[in-house]
Amino acid sequence: MSKTIKDQTVEELGGSSSILVRQRREHREMDELIDQYLTLDDLQRRERVLKQIVQLVFSHAFAEETVLWPAVRASVPDGEELTARVEQEHQQINDLVADVERLPAGDAGREDKVRRAFALIRQDIRDEEDLLLPRLQDATDTARLRTLGTTWAAVRQTAPTHPHPVVPRRPPGNALLGVPLSVYDRVRDALGIGSIASRRGR
Incomplete structure (x- = not known):
């Protein structure tokens, strides 16, 4: 099996337009934003970064579930087994972040849910880059x-x-609901709407 995609060159992964390169690029962005959130003290700046992460x-996970996991x-x-594991992680992240979005900043349990979601996101990244995506790389040509x-x-x-926890994780259900939910979101x-500023305003 190919080694983790984390340590491979862009050329080894199929070039800049390859799904493997695109995945790794966004995974790194997620990781950097999480680090940024964890180092900030200012509540408003933390909320802005959290919104970026969410x-x-x-959007990243929806594209995975619609395009990548069927492939x-x-x-x-x-x-089947590999994608079921990742889909379970996605569902847990959905549930946690849905709870976070319902709770006001400063709530005693909110920060715990944020950090649990972050831990799951990072576990999901490792599962994808170390296990699932190398298997796809071995089974798929560059084109x-x-x-x-x-x-x-x-x-x-x-x-x-x-997050939309009740939406199916697989096509066609997620794809059918994706368009109206995307417009709404x-x-x-x-x-x-749903930000710290809007909750304070209300």
């Missing part, structure tokens, strides 16, 4: 990795940006 994580199940011998990357990026741009983001 938007990135959920893994179709091409990797134990793809296919690039096609998957382009499709994933297109879905990612129109994906929901907040992106209007909500543009208006600042």
